[in-house]
Amino acid sequence: MKQLDISNSKILFEKAEKLIPGGVNSPVRAFKSVGSQPAFIKEGHGSRIVDEDGNSYVDYVCSWGPLIFGHAHPRIVTAIKAAAETGTTFGAATAAEVTLAEMIVDAVPSVEMVRLVSSGTEAVMSAIRLARGFTRRDKIIKFEGCYHGHSDSLLAKAGSGIATLGMPDSAGVPPNLTIDTITVPYNNIEAVRAAVALHSKNTACIIVEPVAGNMGVVLPKQGFLEALRQIADDNGIVLIFDEVITGFRLAYGGAQERLGVIPDLTTMGKIIGGGLPMGAYGGRKDIMEFVAPSGPVYQAGTLSGNPLAVAAGIETLKMLKEPGVYEQLEEKGKRLALGLLDAAASAGVQTHGNQIGSMSTIFFTSSDVTDYASAKKSNTSRYAAFFNGMLERGFYFAPSQFEAAFVSTAHSADDTDSTLAAAKEVFAEMK
Ligand code: KE4
Numbered sequence: 001m002k003q004l005d006i007s008n009s010k011i012l013f014e015k016a017e018k019l020i021p022g023g024v025n026s027p028v029r030a031f032k033s034v035g036s037q038p039a040f041i042k043e044g045h046g047s048r049i050v051d052e053d054g055n056s057y058v059d060y061v062c063s064w065g066p067l068i069f070g071h072a073h074p075r076i077v078t079a080i081k082a083a084a085e086t087g088t089t090f091g092a093a094t095a096a097e098v099t100l101a102e103m104i105v106d107a108v109p110s111v112e113m114v115r116l117v118s119s120g121t122e123a124v125m126s127a128i129r130l131a132r133g134f135t136r137r138d139k140i141i142k143f144e145g146c147y148h149g150h151s152d153s154l155l156a157k158a159g160s161g162i163a164t165l166g167m168p169d170s171a172g173v174p175p176n177l178t179i180d181t182i183t184v185p186y187n188n189i190e191a192v193r194a195a196v197a198l199h200s201k202n203t204a205c206i207i208v209e210p211v212a213g214n215m216g217v218v219l220p221k222q223g224f225l226e227a228l229r230q231i232a233d234d235n236g237i238v239l240i241f242d243e244v245i246t247g248f249r250l251a252y253g254g255a256q257e258r259l260g261v262i263p264d265l266t267t268m269g270k271i272i273g274g275g276l277p278m279g280a281y282g283g284r285k286d287i288m289e290f291v292a293p294s295g296p297v298y299q300a301g302t303l304s305g306n307p308l309a310v311a312a313g314i315e316t317l318k319m320l321k322e323p324g325v326y327e328q329l330e331e332k333g334k335r336l337a338l339g340l341l342d343a344a345a346s347a348g349v350q351t352h353g354n355q356i357g358s359m360s361t362i363f364f365t366s367s368d369v370t371d372y373a374s375a376k377k378s379n380t381s382r383y384a385a386f387f388n389g390m391l392e393r394g395f396y397f398a399p400s401q402f403e404a405a406f407v408s409t410a411h412s413a414d415d416t417d418s419t420l421a422a423a424k425e426v427f428a429e430m431k
Helices: 007-019 074-083 095-107 121-133 189-202 224-236 254-259 307-320 325-346 381-391 415-430
Strands: 042-044 048-051 056-061 114-118 139-143 182-183 201-208 238-242 265-269 279-283 351-354 359-363
Touching: 007 042, 048 279, 056 415, 095 114, 095 238, 095 279, 095 307, 114 254, 121 139, 121 201, 139 189, 182 189, 189 201, 189 224, 189 254, 224 238, 224 359, 238 325, 254 265, 265 351, 325 351, 325 359, 325 415, 381 415
Parallel strands: 139 182, 139 201, 201 238, 238 265
Antiparallel strands: 042 048, 048 056, 114 279, 265 279, 351 359
């Protein structure tokens, strides 16, 4: 296999490392766990990205989820340009925010009211504070391997970049900020019951990724989400679905619509910003009315409901409502995931895969992956070999075993065919 020319990315990375911690503005972008040089991306169009050395890749990161219609979709770019021409931000209420809020309320079953913010982290941090303010309780229950952004009380046994870098947790988080965070294994309802039994009178919320994307893709076992719903109801606990990844990806109403379990609060991000910075949290009216200025739970943001991000979000949700979108995403997601597993099996490479809709992960392990402990049994060196082999051939997967691969409507059948052909070569090399 010819070595890619990545000399411009190398030069940029050397300069970046002197100016930006680790040379990147988000840890997973440094390619640390796959042991290679991070690509500096110059542009993206449809299913493809091009780096600073002119190498073109079919992109399965899709900016970690936002780009469900691929890069630089003309309708979304046009909406952003039009909004920019009438002002980029006012720090005041706008009609477009009302439109987007109405679209989210109409789409997501749990959401009766919604607050727009600027990132998924901000959405989750705010939802946790709201659950604590509403219940006047302190404890929160989260699941090992789930990642909910980098707010202090949630950096406990988190997934995504924390898992990628093998960090136990994060430095700089004083114990008293995670002392009220209880972490239990994903899909283990008995562990949840035991935790609630210990703290039932002081548990504000249970927060869960209804389909996990941050330990790699892990699906909820039959009855798991339903049992969480029941436990929350029985104990006056707020059930929060973190749908920053799954929201508007697994269905127009998110995982909660697809899987039929309705939380009390939902956090969102990524897709609702159409590729611009956007987060949101919403849910039951009686809870949301606790948010300032209508209630005592404070949360604020200079660029919350930013006109450009809102314009991109509105256009994205309009396009998602069009017929056939989710059917094609399902077909493309399934074909990629099953094709990779078949290619690995034919080459005698041991893998297990999880896929739902347009998100999937291939794990280099000999057993099913149903929680963080089983995900961590994956051979990350073999994942790195897969990642680098595919990158050299022009296919850009997540630079971490503990992330998801995403397909968009822009991914063509030819993209999938060429991806699977390259995978066959890579797996043959890995045997
Ligand atoms: P942001 O603050 O990164 O917008 O969202 C945090 C977040 C919250 N909840 C879930 C379920 C998430 O997956 C995320 C962020 N996802 C990661 C990738 N899995 C972002 C990529 C990165 O950290 O660079």
